[in-house]
Amino acid sequence: MPRLRPPVQAWLWTAVTLAALALIPLAASTYYLHLLTLTFVYGIMAMSLDLLVGYIGLSSLGHAAYFGVAGYTVGVLSTRFGLGFWPAASLSVLAAVVTAALFGLLAIRATGAYFLIITLALGQIIWGLAYRWVSVTGGDNGLRGIPRPALGWGIHLGQIHAFYYFALVVTAAAAGAMYLLTVSPFGLALRGIRESESRMRVLGYDVWLHKYLIFVIAGAFCGVGGTVYAFYNGFVSPTDVSLVASANALLMVILGGTGTLFGSVVGSALLVFLQNLLSGITQRWLTVLGAILVLAVLYAPAGIVGAGQVLVRRLGAPPRGTAVAAPTAGPNGVSGS
């Protein structure tokens, strides 16, 4: 039985982490603020994917679709129609939800390898539209010139510092909402389905409905990430909805440890910082990414956070209530379908 109420230490760590992140802009250069903002944005995406991978055992290979649909919606609405932040953001998240609701109808009936491949194919539809529907999406050039928004109440996100805090608040809120979801009765039912679908069915749970709902919810949160990304970056392109983008998100989840929710943000930080550090040294980021994928599967199937927990346990004296608030990965870890 998983702990419903996280230990006091976990709350403490969360507060300390948030406080540290809030103080960082006082010391860090704008370059690091930029990387951290990207970490937050991709972190939202990765956490939303972890809802599927870690909590119900559905590994999507097309998660960038919802991120991209939201990003492109922001792009079209704000550059073509001059919509402000709130209407554009609401409609873009709605667009991600509608896309996930449609794709879910097709994908949810499939399991295992079928699910992976169908989500991949569906993701490629969005990529194909982004790439070829030139009159709307700008094709290969993408959509440029998305303005940094004003939120109203005199808050304008033009400066990196302002945007950093905005991204931090959105990410913390999204993480909190997702965490509450995973410890709710609904979240527990998801884990039950991950462990044994047939048993949950016998207990009277509507397995299909649970899968469908979490699929759409994950799409919605992913859309939040895509919306913030588009406003931050000012530019969306087919790269943001490519298979590589979906793989990146999945790798963040795996590196962070599946089913650890906040671990996904750690995975996001790892990839964002690594990519930017290496971009000064080598042009071969894709090779590095591929090698990380292979090595992660071979040597860190439970993710960095999971590997850390194993290390802590091996070093003896396991602290009562580990620092990681979220539940650990299932016994299958990566091996689930």
Add this chain to the structure above:
Amino acid sequence: MGLPFYLQQSLNGISFGLLLFLLASGLTLIFGLMRVANIAHGSFYLLGAYVGLSVMRWTHAFPLAILAGGATVAVVGGLMQWWFLARFHQQTLSQVLLTMGFAFIFSDQALLLWGGDPQSVPVPRALGGTLLLGPVYFPAYRLFVIVVGLAVYVGLWVLQDKTRMGATVRAAVDDAEMARGLGINVWKVFTGVFALGAFLAAAGGVIGGAFLSIYPGADFDVLPLAFVVVIVGGLGSLKGALAGSLLVGLLDNFGKALFPELSYFTLFAPMAVILAIRPTGLFGRP
């Protein structure tokens, strides 16, 4: 747009479909039979095309280019299965991540070795002509592709259904434990099947490289097509792979000709409909 237009597009679609069949028949072995969702399948196609291109430039021998491209990639695929994928037998996500990792590495290294410009394998002179079929001209090479595709179909059907080797493979796939009890080395069988699947994809790359161009990114362009073929046709069904290839080839051609901006959509939407009606694909076992 009269009859000649439709005839021309149909012939193009059928030849593209049979090229896809080369790719998809390999995937139906790897994904359909062995249930390895091989994300590197498009990379096999691309690597095969590039190796074939280099061999063609050295030797100007087209059959040698096909064999060299196929054999090189078959070795690469066999090693992938033997060293990496075998230990994650039936662990879908691990296999997907591994093959995706390899796909990224192959894609990046191919860019490094062969450059970023689109290239194409020169068409051998004997197949360079044009045939007049009723009201339309049709390149002889595309007819060659159709013939090769059909020949591979017959060959695989005989191999799978009529030979002892085929029976061994089916036994190893259906019940690995029982097959092992009968003295079949299941790992060797799996490695062989994986290598054959990689060979078919790579040979398809060399053959396809002569009428589609080869460019960085072609690997991830053909990958979803191959998966769609296998899923629409039904996992592990050779007949389904052929039907799916023709369907996807035709849809892709007409989609591109009639709705160029939405061509990806016109391709995948029918797939969605088929899957909604028949979740196991056209010829799949429920």
